[in-house]
Amino acid sequence: MAMSRIDKLQTFLKETPTDSFLQHALALEYQKIGDIDKARSLFEKLLAENPGYVGSYYHLAKLLAAEEQVEAALAVYEKGMEQAKTQQDNHAYNELRSAWEELSY
Numbered sequence: 001m002a003m004s005r006i007d008k009l010q011t012f013l014k015e016t017p018t019d020s021f022l023q024h025a026l027a028l029e030y031q032k033i034g035d036i037d038k039a040r041s042l043f044e045k046l047l048a049e050n051p052g053y054v055g056s057y058y059h060l061a062k063l064l065a066a067e068e069q070v071e072a073a074l075a076v077y078e079k080g081m082e083q084a085k086t087q088q089d090n091h092a093y094n095e096l097r098s099a100w101e102e103l104s105y
Contacts, residue, residue: 005029020046020053027056031063039063047079054084054092058099065103074104 003011009026013019027042043060046053057080064073077100084093 006033018049020050020056024053024056024059028059031059036063036067051079052083052087054080054087054089054096057083058092058096061096061099061103070103074100077103 006029013022023046027039031039043056061073061076077096080096
């Protein structure tokens with residue numbers, strides 16, 4: 001039987017459990033199948049361990065907004081913008097800022 005993407009990612013994470021890319025990819029896979037709690041938990045764990053992984057702020061905030069947790073989503077966007085600014089990542093900052101503005105108005 002073929003391994004699912006989730007199974008493959010979990011296998012890779014057993015080898016390198018702190019790999020932020022793999023954690024992010026696994027969270028996205030859970031989000032795709034509708035396991036929002038698992039996705040949220042993975043995004044939150046990733047950002048707690050690696051706050052500089054800017055791309056995850058966008059996805060976590062989108063997930064929260066879809067769950068109608070607007071204040072929490074706005075706070076995540078803001079943290080992501082701070083990180084992007086610190087890293088001088090203007091592209092990520094602008095994406096986060098645009099999403100924040102869209103949600104806050």
